[in-house]
Amino acid sequence: MRITFVAMGAFYIRVIIPLSLRGTFTYSVPDELIEEMIPGKRVVVPFGAKRYYSALIHEVNASLRQGQTTKEIEYVIDNEPIITEMQFRLWEWISEYYMCGLGTIMLSAMPGAMRLTSSSTVVLNPKSVDTDLLSEIDFDILSRLSLDESTSIQDIEKTMSKGKVQRSLDRLLKLGVVEIQESMEEEAKPKTIVFIDLNDRYNSEEALRDLMENLVRAPKQLEIVMRYLELSGYFDRSLQQVARTKLLNVSSASPAILNTLIEKGVFEKRVEMDSFDTNVEDVKASKFSEEQDRVLTEIENKWLSKMTVLLHGVTGSGKTNIYAELISRNNNSGQTLILVPEIALTAQLVKRMENLLGQKIMVYHSRFSNKERLTMWLQMLSDNEPKIILGARSAVFLPFKKLDLVIIDEEHDASYKQHESSPFYNAKDSATWLAAKFGAKVLLGSATPTVQSYYLTKTDKYALVELNVRFGEIKMPLISAVDLRSAHKDKKMQADFAPESVLKIKETIKAGKQVIIFQNRRGYAPFQLCEACGWSAECVNCDVNLTFHKYFEKLLCHYCGYSIKQPEKCPNCNSAKLKVRGYGTEKIEDDLEVLFPELRIARMDLDTTRKKKALENIIQAFSEGAYDILVGTQMITKGLDFEKVGLVLVMNADSLWNRPDFRAFERAFQLLVQVAGRAGRKNDRGSVLIQTFKPDHPIIALVKGHNYTGMFEEQLLDRRAFDYPPFSKLIKFQLSHKDAKFVKSASQFLAKELRQSFGERVLGPEEPPIARVRNRYLRQIYLKIETNLSASKSRNSIWQAIDLLEGHEDFRKVRCNIDVDPL
């Protein structure tokens, strides 16, 4: 039946445009398109000078303000909405709570391929397609693209009917005939898995017995063969495939020994695609400890009365197993979302989860290409939606149909908060909000929960479940401090290692174990200093020293990427006495090569893991025993399980707590406990050495005693005394401008306006520790407000002040970011 609208004048819609702008925009709809207007569909609209955007319908049947004029929409892209009602509610909540525009959220929330603009560039994807599906304009676009390798949408629009181009492109994108060109992202390659097969000639028991007798004098080779026979189910005839990594994990032999057996023709290597449905081993049988059983029951009981449960489980307590079991038990019609920190999203974790669950999970994060993310988004909207989704921060924006369980692993991790650019949302809080709307249960897990979350269990907002023992009767690591003062005084330091540290590394390697060395600074050295005149290299765009990167032979800015070639002489006085001060992971690696020339050393930091597979390759190689020592930044603390690590060495603990931040103490404790947790998995107790100039610092005692509650209580006293969160709420305003003068007066203006409503609660303006980044001068203002103050009233007052700032003639080019709950 055709619904007819009574002509009561024109029909208007309000749309969200993918630009960092506040508010939504009104357009008029031609009569023939009125029926197609449904929130969540995209339409092509003109905006600004000759530009077209795929905008989202947010509200239909909108009214017009008196005297307001509108433009008409050009075209409707979608037949069905691509944004659900619930997604809009989440965006609206984020927009209100984090004080940012819906367009800004749209930019973050949707894959790039879903928000085309005139400046997007498209390329042809050579792929056969059913031509019946294509319209005339599709053909025109395809023939245009076959002439040029890549073309911007704007250029295509010049020669064709404007609005129709984007609708057509959207269809071609979904069919996979064209792609949005991406410069930075690499395509995800299919993963492969290596299996080991026993050569057919050992099929008879006799041949096998001969083989074993031959290997008696090569015990390590014999061990691999024995382990292989166990894993393959040879003795009970169950015959399973044996993955190479698994075989190496259960035996103490090195990859080299396995290779010898392959060369001898005992084993054969077989490489297979890690495909979607096969090889999901069902290892659910891995039994739970009594403690884990208790914890599972306790979590389920607490969910009866509380939506959110915080699982405080020490490192190595087997939280992943608990998550998997809860998901299995919960497995009904709804969906499960598992959030993990971006860097922890490795093939190993996914594989392990899939094995535990005996089913496939959908993985979603921003390192996937636009095309892949578009495909996943559409799959979520289809009738065959994935049931278990594992992802980083941005997964919270997916179109869920019915969520009934949300698990947030490593809930203390700061990467859940988007801090580089607006929207400054926190995925942990956003997921919790979403769960409440769906009536879903939430589990937060961490060995070192945030003070904030733990406090919420004390005030009865969250339920608390504690798990204080490691899985498999593994003991907590033995932690001790190494006094750098005496080592320096006695001139006993070897490079940046205290004598005790060097000795312990030797012992650990001798015992056949591996070592992890932690330093929270990448590069070679943070300073290059002229000893003759005191000159040091500084960034031209930022107020920071350039970090010396020896491998690249460059001095590099970690804030803006500016770099210069390493000078041979001081540019100021021509002296050759250029010395480095301080040290980063690259220098540690260098020094280790001198101290232990016989050891194999790997490094894991931003510089060595930029390429897509690099991170996983390092993790895989280290866990297979291909390296003796792994040097890394805090990347190595994120949920990685290595089974043979006997020693963790922290190079310079003092740098962790010497920070101008009220969370410095909490953060230092979390980092130290997490990094210590990498030591001692199977078999015996691991050791942790913390090099410090202050061995009697209170954090050291708390970390040594694995005393989380001690840290919590101490911090809570501090926070209460100085009115910091969780006893107050913080909002940070960061102003920036190319001219220091403007940012100074603008920040004084804003602070004055804010004081009209908030008085003493306004702190600043002040210069941040790094007062200039990317050639923009920075000033910040903090607002510290009581938790019981009306949020909507506060927001209104803030917007009033911001409006005055933005409307002020002098400050038009001053940028102001509002960061609610900054981390």
Ligand SMILES: [Zn+2]
């Ligand atoms: Zn000099």
Ligand SMILES: [Zn+2]
């Ligand atoms: Zn810079």
